[in-house]
Amino acid sequence: MPIDCEICGSARATVKASVDSVALNVCAPCSSTGKIIEQPRPAARQPVLQYIAPESGETVTENFGKIISSARQQMGLKQEELANRLSEKLPVIQAAEQGKRLDLGLARKLEKFLKIKLIEAE
Numbered sequence: 001m002p003i004d005c006e007i008c009g010s011a012r013a014t015v016k017a018s019v020d021s022v023a024l025n026v027c028a029p030c031s032s033t034g035k036i037i038e039q040p041r042p043a044a045r046q047p048v049l050q051y052i053a054p055e056s057g058e059t060v061t062e063n064f065g066k067i068i069s070s071a072r073q074q075m076g077l078k079q080e081e082l083a084n085r086l087s088e089k090l091p092v093i094q095a096a097e098q099g100k101r102l103d104l105g106l107a108r109k110l111e112k113f114l115k116i117k118l119i120e121a122e
């Protein structure tokens, strides 16, 4: 629940400030009257690990990021170039190489293009 600023009461408190050594929840403009002691932190982001396994029981091998990255480098391609060749967006390739996310459709394309093995049948 948002807390109203404890000084002006009209704006949403976004920072904790120490005013006359009292900790108050204040809005940004009012925080300049005191010393900011705590900035709200954005919620910690969990790394997204997503292995999409359809009914066939196919899964993407665990260390797919390293496999893709090294195969790409062996072909002398940059991430952008690989993305272009596969008609994929660069962040998709980056996420795959960082081991964050790889769906089976892209895995199949990468297997074919880089001549690597990424999909395991259970």
Ligand SMILES: [Zn+2]
Residues within 6 Å of the ligand: 005, 006, 007, 008, 009, 010, 011, 026, 027, 028, 029, 030, 031
């Ligand atoms: Zn205020």
